Amino acid sequence: MKRSYDFGWSWSALNGHWLVALLLISLSLGLQLEFPHLWPLWFVLSVSGLICFIGGIILRTTKHLKFALLPFVDVFRSENDMVLDAGCGGGRTTLSILKVLKKGRVTAFDRFDAYYIEDGGKKQIENNLKIAGLSDRVDIVQGDLTEMPFPDSHFDSAVSTHVLDHLKDKKKKSLEEIYRTLKPGGRLLMVVWVPGWVTFSLANVFCLFLSNEKEWRKMSSETGFTLRDEGYFNGMYFAVLEK
Ligand SMILES: C[S@@+](CC[C@H](N)C(=O)[O-])C[C@H]1O[C@@H](n2cnc3c(N)ncnc32)[C@H](O)[C@@H]1O
Numbered sequence: 206m207k208r209s210y211d212f213g214w215s216w217s218a219l220n221g222h223w224l225v226a227l228l229l230i231s232l233s234l235g236l237q238l239e240f241p242h243l244w245p246l247w248f249v250l251s252v253s254g255l256i257c258f259i260g261g262i263i264l265r266t267t268k269h270l271k272f273a274l275l276p277f278v279d280v281f282r283s284e285n286d287m288v289l290d291a292g293c294g295g296g297r298t299t300l301s302i303l304k305v306l307k308k309g310r311v312t313a314f315d316r317f318d319a320y321y322i323e324d325g326g327k328k329q330i331e332n333n334l335k336i337a338g339l340s341d342r343v344d345i346v347q348g349d350l351t352e353m354p355f356p357d358s359h360f361d362s363a364v365s366t367h368v369l370d371h372l373k374d375k376k377k378k379s380l381e382e383i384y385r386t387l388k389p390g391g392r393l394l395m396v397v398w399v400p401g402w403v404t405f406s407l408a409n410v411f412c413l414f415l416s417n418e419k420e421w422r423k424m425s426s427e428t429g430f431t432l433r434d435e436g437y438f439n440g441m442y443f444a445v446l447e448k
Pocket residue numbers: 212291292293294295296297298314315316317318319322325326348349350351365366367368371372
């Protein structure tokens with residue numbers, strides 16, 4: 206058993222940005238030497254390479270637990286809450302929830318098949334919980350967020366970090382499922398990528414295809430949620446939504 210936390214980020218997920226940065230900067234240098242008059246092109250390539258390099262640094266921080274903090278907001282109803290961690294992956298957020306939830310239980314829910322997490326994350330979360338001595342307070346459940354195996358009004362509260370933004374046309378369906386499984390008055394803390402400088406350094410122009418804050422507000426109010434709080438946290442957007 207590994208003794209240090211490991212969230213399973215694969216080699217390509219951790220190094221991909223740096224490889225692309227290296228490629229862009231090499232191309233830029235080649236152009237500068239061979240075709241110095243094409244300076245607008247090599248300038249853009251150099252800046253893109255630099256931004257990509259910074260994206261790689263930001264991404265690498267996510268493999269450390271100390272960067273997996275959550276915003277200080279009002280989500281839990283009591284210290285005995287039954288909390289859903291929707292899309293727990295290797296368990297970074299589960300561990301963060303348990304830092305403040307002194308008595309309750311967490312259901313760590315995931316499909317455990319993400320290509321960018323080695324072995325999907327199930328082994329990692331089990332091991333990470335063992336290291337933290339918290340295995341007895343977490344139920345690990347495998348399944349799809351668009352069709353969760355829990356009854357209506359089951360959880361007191363829910364947290365979902367960097368998950369709903371991955372779900373393409375299933376975002377609203379997943380929000381509806383979280384809404385269904387929350388008790389009336391229960392709150393969801395949602396953290397998602399939105400277009401911005403941090404996501405630009407991580408995804409370049411592709412960040413423009415992410416849903417923005419206005420779209421998330423619309424989707425959550427159409428689902429039935431009331432927005433209780435929102436803001437930015439580590440360059441990401443968060444919202445506290447109440448059923
Ligand atoms: C970027 S990881 C985030 C993991 C964790 N919340 C964190 O912040 O470290 C996204 C996770 O969402 C999960 N996921 C994506 N789509 C899902 C779905 N439809 N049902 C269940 N889990 C899903 C993936 O398997 C992956 O573990």
